[in-house]
Amino acid sequence: MKNENKIISIYQDLLEAWNKQSAHGMADLFAEDGEQIGFDGSQSIGRAEIFAHLEPIFKHHRTARFVSKVKSVKFLSDKIAILRAIVGMVPPGQFDINPSVNTLHTLVVQEDEGNWKIKLYQNTPAQFHGRPELVEQMTEELRQLL
Structure with a gap:
């Protein structure tokens, strides 16, 4: 459970860096490769390229702003974990989630000499084509976090 909390913390740090618009804050959470x-x-490989992107x-x-729930x-x-989360986005100046940009986050992290770093972060649109009830269900689940 202790390592699970570390994985969730890294993910929360990633979202916080995005919400603060900190390219360095995000890139520094990744493994060198x-x-x-x-x-x-869009694909970026390596800290420098992630920052440059x-x-x-x-x-x-x-x-x-990201609003997320770890699933x-x-x-x-012992040294590799996968985190999966549902995510909504609140546009600047607004107070509600925009369902058209709901997403699924997948994070693969690896421990190296006591430090957990992100090996892969994937942000996949969650539009559930032809199943609008799933978009609404996900949006409502995320709205509870606002």
């Missing part, structure tokens, strides 16, 4: 796959399919986004746009943390070994 960590990978990020964005909502639009995020920094202009944060510099030129007010990004929506599971599974350990593949």
